[in-house]
Amino acid sequence: MATELYNDGAHLCVMFTDLVREAHGEGVQANQFLVIDHGHGALIDPGGNMTYNALYMECARHFSPQRLAMILASHADPDIVASVSHWLVGTDCRVYISSVWANFVPHFCGAGRTAGRIVAIPDPGASIVLGDAVIHAVPAHFLHSAGNFQFYDPVAKMLFSGDLGGSMVSGAFAAIPIEGDLGEHIAAMEGFHRRYMAANKALRLWARMARQLELEWLVPQHGRPLKGGRAIAQFFDWIEGLECGVDLVTDETYRLPFA
Numbered sequence: 001m002a003t004e005l006y007n008d009g010a011h012l013c014v015m016f017t018d019l020v021r022e023a024h025g026e027g028v029q030a031n032q033f034l035v036i037d038h039g040h041g042a043l044i045d046p047g048g049n050m051t052y053n054a055l056y057m058e059c060a061r062h063f064s065p066q067r068l069a070m071i072l073a074s075h076a077d078p079d080i081v082a083s084v085s086h087w088l089v090g091t092d093c094r095v096y097i098s099s100v101w102a103n104f105v106p107h108f109c110g111a112g113r114t115a116g117r118i119v120a121i122p123d124p125g126a127s128i129v130l131g132d133a134v135i136h137a138v139p140a141h142f143l144h145s146a147g148n149f150q151f152y153d154p155v156a157k158m159l160f161s162g163d164l165g166g167s168m169v170s171g172a173f174a175a176i177p178i179e180g181d182l183g184e185h186i187a188a189m190e191g192f193h194r195r196y197m198a199a200n201k202a203l204r205l206w207a208r209m210a211r212q213l214e215l216e217w218l219v220p221q222h223g224r225p226l227k228g229g230r231a232i233a234q235f236f237d238w239i240e241g242l243e244c245g246v247d248l249v250t251d252e253t254y255r256l257p258f259a
């Protein structure tokens with residue numbers, strides 16, 4: 001299902017929530033995003049091979065996909081960008097990804113396909129022109145990947161937060177935003193964040209930075225988006241107090257399995 005999160009006639013943000021065939025047990029639910037400004041398109045975290053055909057068709061409803069300007073990849077996981085070889089062949093897009101991963105992306109592709117097409121984002125981030133707008137790559141390192149960016153769209157006041165803020169729900173349910181109190185939604189996020197996020201220190205420092213953004217939406221790559229100041233403020237309060245990753249490891253974590 002395609003869900004329009006923002007549309008002012010010149011600037012459009014669309015979320016796709018059910019392109020992964022969960023029913024066949026083939027993959028975790030994941031969201032993909034299309035941002036268009038004045039006819040120029042960016043895909044954010046377009047996903048792996050199982051979403052490519054459907055996402056290409058969905059893009060064609062909004063603009064000519066061959067004219068895709070860029071892919072913005074939060075990190076290099078398979079559910080984020082494993083389809084990159086198809087997009088590089090089918091369009092003239094460039095791929096923006098952390099400098100930590102820029103030299104790893106070619107492993108998804110045939111030899112020579114990526115020459116001049118991968119743009120390495122330095123650790124402090126970057127401002128990327130899309131049409132008449134700018135999308136800002138905001139640092140979110142170790143949340144969860146070692147080189148990790150989120151993408152802030154100041155026109156829509158929307159933070160595409162990658163895996164941070166993700167929740168484990170079905171694709172049909174993922175299109176429904178959380179507004180107001182987070183309430184029971186915290187239970188849908190908690191296990192994922194405890195295991196996939198690296199450390200509370202990174203969460204605390206990230207939250208301090210992210211609170212400075214003007215936000216109407218916080219849109220993760222898995223599960224339901226958060227809409228409005230109340231839900232987003234509660235998310236910051238919850239996440240900065242969460243122990244996760246290396247905070248939780250003990251001697252038990254590193255016992256030899258055959259001892």
Ligand SMILES: [Fe+2]
Pocket residue numbers: 075077144145163
């Ligand atoms: Fe990931």
Ligand SMILES: [Fe+2]
Pocket residue numbers: 030077079080162163221222
């Ligand atoms: Fe993910």
